[in-house]
Amino acid sequence: MAVAAGSVALLGVSGWFITASALAGLAGPLAAGAFNYLLPAAIIRLCAILRTGGRYAERVIGHDAALGALARLRPKIFAGIMAAPVKFALGLSVGDASSRMVQDVDLLEARFVRIPVPWGLAVGVLTGMVILVPAGIAPALATLAILGITIGCGWLLACLSAEAGRNVQRVTARLKDRYATLVSSASELRAYGLENWAAQEIARESEALLKAQKQLTAWGGWFALLQATAAGLAAMLAMALSAHQFLPLAAMAALGAAMTVDCAGPFLRGLEAQGGWAEAAHRLERLLEAPTVSTGIAVRPAERPEIRFLRFGAVLVPGSVTGLTGRSGIGKTTILEKLVGLRHDDDVTILLDRWSLPVIDPADLRRAFAYAPQDAAMLAGSVRDNLRLAAGEATDDLLWQALEDAALADTIRALPQGLDTWIGENGAVLSGGERRRLSLARAYLRAAPWLLLDEPTAGLDQATEQRVVERLRARLAASGQGAIIVSHRPAPLALCTALITLHESGAEVLGQSAEGPSRLGGHSLHISPAV
Known part of the structure; x- marks a missing residue:
């Protein structure tokens, strides 16, 4: 939240300072000499320090919490495999089990870290409104409308790209599983001269992964285009609706609108990753929710049973x-x-x-x-x-x-x-x-x-x-x-x-x-x- 507020405030004050400096310069030497640049410069430094400090705290606190959660999750997954019926446990290959334990759990780290993102977006919107409202209600409402449309379009793109994200997880797991299987059979492959065949198998799975990643990257391009387009439209619309205001105020409204919509970037990136997160969570839930071996009715045979x-x-x-x-x-x-x-x-x-x-x-x-x-x-x-x-x-x-x-x-x-x-x-x-x-x-x-x-x-x-x-x-x-x-x-x-x-x-x-x-x-x- 501190990062979002600091970013919006930094951009707004910086835009106002640049615009005011330009106008003072155009007004002549007298106005330029009387212009107070120390106060806005100090405010800009303060906002930059707040943003940097907030980002550092966000990384330390967010990743510490996420890594702590994942450290507790891995033993639970292993215990789930061990407690499951042997038929279920033996149905997991070494590569599949390890990819779930490492790849799927690591992917969830980003999900844990992004849990506060909606709150950061809310703070960014509130800060943006503080900057926009002095220029008029119309620019503020227009910015909110564009932000809402952007988030709605982001949800739609997330639904359309979810399968691509899931497919990357599946293909990655299949590649790891195939690799582990072939490496464990290295002696037999060499004995029968099948090294080239094994390399072709890995290449085939790698090509499938490359194709899946390209599809997901293409969807990522649409997310980036959506964010950039929305930020530009918000800035232009806010400036147009505040054109009757004093020019520095109109410029600050444009910058505030762009920054407000730009605060949706982390939220959109989270939507972009929803497919992969959902697949990783599904694969892990299958292990955590696997049926456990019955503990019987607590009977105990003799120490030396027949x-x-x-x-x-x-x-x-x-x-x-x-x-x-x-x-x-x-x-x-x-x-x-x-x-x-x-x-x-x-x-x-x-x-x-x-x-x-x-x-x-x-x-x-x-x-x-x-x-x-x-x-x-x-x-x-x-x-x-x-x-x-x-x-x-x-x-x-x-x-x-x-x-x-x-x-x-x-x-x-x-x-x-x-x-x-x-x-x-x-x-x-x-x-x-x-x-x-x-x-x-x-x-x-x-x-x-x-x-x-x-x-x-x-x-x-x-x-x-x-x-x-x-x-x-x-x-x-x-x-x-x-x-x-x-x-x-x-x-x-x-x-x-x-x-x-x-x-x-x-x-x-x-x-x-x-x-x-x-x-x-x-x-x-x-x-x-x-x-």
């Missing part, structure tokens, strides 16, 4: 080790993901103790399991960072013990900085087998009654696999943990006291009892720990 597979007629008691096998795609990984709450058990095929999985709070459910998935993600951080995902307060001794049990300690010791070695994007510094064993070590660090291992030795040579299996055997015996091991390889399955083989029509359960293995079909099998 696992009951209703479809297989199998009960896994704490401390037992069960193998899960079957052809690829039969649903082995799905069972593990249901247990840790990454998939919803709609048909209620699994119970933890006597409770179905959907009624258990996800936090309580996941506390029961330590999970090493088949394709574990790695943070772009150090070995220590990745291990501590499972146990944030774990000491170095515990980290090294987990690495020893995963047959990875010697490899990590050989790295330049040991536990503090940077392993790159998704563990790029490590081999596939090393990443799998790092994931296994991470699961070992979680103090949970059940260990879920999905293909823990896939990709390992026979000697390394044997070391991993033997150390897993010793760890299970020492900790008393139960385990469900998904594998096609005989070495890890040899640890199991029971084997569940999935097939299209059901499952075959082979249990190990004191009398030896027994094959059960359609009957309940109580699987106990190995003796």
Whole structure:
């Protein structure tokens, strides 16, 4: 408001001062010598200082408030993604999620900063009226009419250009998403000689963005033309309607009218950006309003719960080790993901103790399991960072013990900085087998009654696999943990006291009892720990 008032007052006083100085000069040396230029010069300096100070305060206060709001918004967006059902969260690609977190949130900064703009426009209009009214009511009313028409035309242009603004946001997000996808596949693209194809894909998306930006810029030209035309018309009309007044007063009326209409500039620029703001807000609202995972009915399983597979007629008691096998795609990984709450058990095929999985709070459910998935993600951080995902307060001794049990300690010791070695994007510094064993070590660090291992030795040579299996055997015996091991390889399955083989029509359960293995079909099998 101070900026608008200072700008109008500065332009009005400056115009009056220039005009009066010119008239005094034309009147002759006597009038020029008697002309008091010190007072208007001081007023001009005061208005300039007020405008500069107001603009500085506006930037500091406005941007501080906007950046504070955005700093609080980003964690909420991330929390919204994490709290949403896995199907929704996994539907967001890395590029799409990052563009919303960065691009869309940054765009809203300008919207927050422009919240006071209507108030600034109001102050500018009031100040303009103070300058215009001495020249007559007619120039003041004419200026208000032109200002109203200008704002109305601005709303119309905003409606017409909104789709162009939205399209720029969409195309920009698509370009970022495509870029992130291709960069993450750089090794495969090089291996198959597809670098040129990838570059053409980026060029195609860039061309689409350029086209969208040109369309939006063209609409911006119409906004600029509207403002310039309105300011010129207001000045000429105010001067014409105050022509019967003293010439300096008429000149001040023209300058006041132009400045009053010019105060609508920030408001018009806000209208110009409405389309982009609306699209950014819509994309963010989809994340903030995404359905959250149900927290169940606050039931809590026992500290060492049994696992009951209703479809297989199998009960896994704490401390037992069960193998899960079957052809690829039969649903082995799905069972593990249901247990840790990454998939919803709609048909209620699994119970933890006597409770179905959907009624258990996800936090309580996941506390029961330590999970090493088949394709574990790695943070772009150090070995220590990745291990501590499972146990944030774990000491170095515990980290090294987990690495020893995963047959990875010697490899990590050989790295330049040991536990503090940077392993790159998704563990790029490590081999596939090393990443799998790092994931296994991470699961070992979680103090949970059940260990879920999905293909823990896939990709390992026979000697390394044997070391991993033997150390897993010793760890299970020492900790008393139960385990469900998904594998096609005989070495890890040899640890199991029971084997569940999935097939299209059901499952075959082979249990190990004191009398030896027994094959059960359609009957309940109580699987106990190995003796």
